[in-house]
Amino acid sequence: MIDDVNRTTLPQAKEIAQAGKLDGIGLKRLVEAGTLWLKANQQLVNSLNVFPVPDGDTGTNMLLTMQAAYNEILHSDERNVGKVAHAIAQGALMGARGNSGVILSQLWRGFARALDNFEEVDGEILIKALVEAKNTAYKGVVRPVEGTILTVAKDIATAIESFKGKPLSMEWLEKIVFEADLSVQKTPELLPILKQAGVVDSGGKGLFIILEGMLRYLKGQSLETPTTSIQPITAMNLEETMEEIEPGQDFEVVVDFRPHQPLDLDRFYEHLSQMGTSIQVGEGDGMYRMHIHVPTEKRYEPIEYTMSLGTITKVAIENLLAQMEEKKNSRPSIEFPPCEPGKIAVVAVSPGLGLSRIFASLGVNAIVEGGQTMNPSTEEILKAFENLPTDQIIILPNNKNIILAAQNAASLSVKNVKVIPTKTIPQGLNVMLRFDPDGNLEDIASEMEEAINEVESGEITTATRSVEINGVKVEEGQVIALLNGQLVASASHLEEACFELLKAAKSEERERITLFYGQNISVDEVHQLAEKIQEKYPDHEMEIHEGGQPHYQLIISIE
């Protein structure tokens, strides 16, 4: 099996490039090169996979197929190119893995057939071979899907026809690789699911990589360091790199920097690969982000190296093993009550984990995360209930800004959807008390709507600017209190704001006060506050829950 070092035997490559014809030995070297380069870029190709089926890991599958193909000729010094091609095709056939592997084996089959028993390949034969490869591949399926490896094979065959009559040279391979690249870049235009996922077709990319490897070999370029493909920073897959921690890689180092001069990516990558693994480079607004996993003793090397190239703006080092431990012990995810087919299901928008848990305990079947600004899109809301096994849905927006998106989702869906216009979390929680999954959708929905105003909703947060509303003057940085969405008080201390809020809500006439505390307040502070509230309202019932919401220190429900 070829699985070790770089084999750019330069003189040989030069010979092949200048020969004007390709013989068995030459083909063998090219296949070797293509396979090595695919090996180096295996993960890149794997990462493009969008379908859960049928191709598990396109990169790995194509690599295994190519390795099986190469194994057939590994020990051969056959000069007859036709015979070598047939052996390759046979190996690919027997060793084909995954869908892409099978298609790849078909391409080789067609290619080999055109090469027949020829001693050498010249330009004319090569053109025929590429066409035959494409035809054979297309024959293997009733409904060929465009925007895949098939399209790339087709585009190469079409493009190379323009070289007819010219002598075979490296230029041909350059043209082939160039066209393959173009074709790959166009695949999202042909296959909507690729565009949605923001990737190019994995099989097509795999084929391109194999061909590129052949060209790199002829040019004497390295086949070891993976393609220095730079991705937008937003596409960097840093979460997943956690899953594959190799032994000896103890620390994750991420460095943001501005290089003094245009970055020589090849060199950059080469240096980094001396230090560690799982290397990703992303490009952002005039800066780069470098990510790498290194062993403990090398944990500062990436930083020092990057410092020599430019100005570092940010460094993050994480102990990977500790991170893994944390992940294991971290909060268990929420258990939602399962939705019985045909019964009413409820989808609620929630800004915090604690609140989501409470919703779940009240019977909510799905949560849409509200996020920092509490603005999920119509699509996110739709997605939440589309796959529930019922067509009776109730949505609780829990924020006046989200009511519209929820109503949009309701009108777009084919399901029977009712939006209960809850404007606050306490309203959302309260209406759940009226919920009955077995009931009639219309009846339950109107009952829930009636319950909206039963509860007074309070919110405590910090003012982000100075303003005057409702006769209340607010300075940036002060603590403000909102009652049912309206500003009612501002104060320099949280406690003061709370009491103003409770007064405005006429809490004396009520019975229960519930505090949901968020991310920006300490548990101690909450408990101290609760004690003081209880002192003032001794006959009221009090409850404290962890809401986990960002932005609002406290959400208060007064009933």
Next chain:
Amino acid sequence: MSETNPLGNIFVSHRAIASIAHMAAIESYGVVGLAAKNLAEDLANKIVKDPSKGVEVEFKDDGIIVDLYIIVEYGTRIKMVTSSVAENVRYQIEKWLELPVKEVNVHVRGLRISDTD
């Protein structure tokens, strides 16, 4: 397969499932046709174009069993093609109908030889 909801009953026919399985099979690489199970069915198909030819669906308590009768392109790795088809069919049925698939059995009824090697 049927399920009850407050409004009434929902029946998903064998035919509906077979159509989805048929589509999934025909889009799978390596599959160049679906075959009828026997001669009588074949004749019947010539008279009435059946969108589920080559597919049989059976319902069990814990899921659906699908049998596919396919024709594979000669020269491809048959084992790979069959596992791809099986996975594809399972995935499509579970995605579009949300019904559990217990088994997908692939029967290779023949090979099509497109050209001589």
